[in-house]
Amino acid sequence: MRENKRLEYKENMESGTFLKTISAYANYGGGKIIFGIADDGTVKGISKPEEACLNLENKINDSIKPVPEYSIEIGEDSTIILSVCEGPYKPYLYKGKAYKRYDSATIEVDRLEYGRLILEGQNQSYEELPSSMQELTFDRLEEELKESLGITSLNEDILKTLELYSEKRGFNNAAALLADRNQFPGIDMIRFGSSIDEIMDRATFEHMSVLAQLSSCIEMFQTYYQYEKIEGVERKQIDKIPEKAFREAIANALVHRAWDVRASIKISMFEDRIEISSPGGLPAGIGREEYLNGQISVLRNPILGNVFFRLKYIEKFGTGIMRINRSYSNALEKPSYQIFENSIQVVLPVIASDEKLSEKDKKILDIIRDKGTVSRSEIEKLAGTGKDSTIRSLNLLLKKHIIEKTGAGRGVKYHIR
Template identity: 55%
Template sequence: MKEGRNLEFKQEVTNTFLKTVSAFANFGMGKILFGVDDNGNSVGIDDVDNACLVIENKINDSIRPKPEYSISINNKTKIITLDVFEGKDKPYFYKGKAYRRSDTATIETDHVELKRLVLEGSNLHFEELACGSNQLTFDYLEKKLKEILGVSKLTDDILRTFGFYNGEKQYNIAAALFADENKNSGIDMARFGNSISEIMDRETYSGISVLKQYDMAVAMYERYYQYDKIDGIERRKVDIIPEKAFREAVANALVHRTWDNNPYIRISMFPDRIEIASPGGLPKGLTKEEYINGFISDLRNPIVANVFFRLHLIEMFGTGIKRIKEAYNGATRQPSFEVTDNAVFVVLPAFTTTYEITTDNKKVMEVLEDGMRLSSSEIADKLDWSKSKTIRALNTLHTSGYIKRKGNGRGTTYSIN
């Protein structure tokens, strides 16, 4: 048995356990075992009945407000178990400070965490607080409402329906996020070459409507991960990375991120993948397993989520991850998801390897996909190109190492290297 985030050992009863009581009451239930040393060895407590009374008195006298807890005794081992339950009247203070667990240590909360505890104890979300400005404009939101829902004009009644006012009839932070101008961070997108030291393109979107951020991110995606392919007389759009998956991942990042701190949503674009890092970790009450399986138990930003839902940019009931996975049905490479305390990471792999080559040369690579070995004449026929144009493209690709050549003269064939 080892100490962990929800388990602490105390060899004897001293005031040091009270910080951990505050941490468990603030951020999730946990156990404190008295009569166990730091290595997990049972040493017992001499007078367990008196020790229980001391523990109870210390908690009642020192933690404000009073947390919920229970005490039990193992008379055989002389170990006392203190179960502390997560409370509803947060924050819980010990000597005027609130605490949280960091792995096996108990540390004081920072000002952002303390604000979140205060909001949670008041049954409020950060987005519901007043934004400090009543001079907001919503031209981009109105444009999207007209395009998607056919709304003729954005009225005050619609803003109220969206929940953009607080109890004092002031614009809240959710309203500011959809306003044309605001003070919030947004999305930082960078397109890399073969390594992060090769930055090919970069765009940062901040201080503008989250809807505009979303649209601009999609536009940058389209520049580098979509192209037109002609089959006979038909022209069709081809996704190197599925657009549906990218849209879902960006929408989820905007809807579920924390907005009470300044980090950007970071979207890193590589030839073979897109990585999306959203600040804030998972919403409270949602486990990693529930997130991966597509279940939402608690929305961090319900007002923002509601607007995205009404504009058909997300599904309200937490199906975003499922929809990302569906976009990769049958694909060899699958998306991956990673969760930490401070961020959520989504990696969207390319369906096939992408190539830093011209559009014409890319078409040759498409013909040779799936392991095909073809002659220059066969390639020319498939592309409806002249023989000279085809040979020029093949020579360029061969010199660059993208394709390999086998045979001589008319028997020469080409395949992907």
């Protein structure tokens, strides 16, 4: 097995750099270090492994503060396996610095992440901290709670129930985000022309309630991605992009983004798609597959999420991706997701108005989708189609902007756009 975010190999214990990795594992998700394996994967073992285990234990106890939970065992090949658990008393420091894993490398955390580790160690989140603004009004929130929950007025008891206010600390950051006016960044929404150099329209929604941001985005979306079609004597509203998917994507961006990052959510509107980029990667402890499969057990902003849940903007926590995908269940081109260290991007494609494909076309499309990148000859073998028939289907899918091709000559490959 190759080194990765949760696994590191060390030929010996001489350099002491592994102590940074122990800090990283204790701060983020845990992991293993196996001593006695060279960088190329060759197993060399450790001489006098029992003595080495004692030295390792002493180094950890003397160097990492606070001492994390770990276990040490000797392998049959005289390797030493160190397993480190993620700890509750963060930050775990080596020489006064906290570390994290980035792929298979170990790096020092920045100031922002260090602050987050301190909050985690105190079992707090950024949204729970007292707001710098305490003179807050909640007209928009009150209006929506009246409509959704039937309350008569938004009083102090309800604010306490929603965990937005306490007598000891006043309003928190979650309350400020829901207030009519605040100091937080918002959403930057841009409609582009034929290129990103051509800006056709732009609106910025900031320093306002996240509820107002959501509704403002939907209004602008409806202007450019909805139209009416006359069928007989009736007018039928057509969504170029499912409004449910867009609404869900924006609600999720607001609820799951990192609000301690002073950056806006970016919504880029194109003729064939919408791209939504929100600041902050995945919360600590959540992997890519868990996120995409709706298995989110850790919420970055649970107080804000609870309010959105009560207002029915989101359903069960963590199901947003599944709901977006469900909106595209009958579409050929599906939403795509890019997860970066410091941001998440959702791409919602426009649904073509003439999406009728033959069974053969659909079969070839499914092959490309399953394989990721595939050549024409591979498609012919898997689909059982001839060269001319396959080329016709590929050209149709290219024309509809459902797939793309890369390379030239015999090196041409096809993949989902």
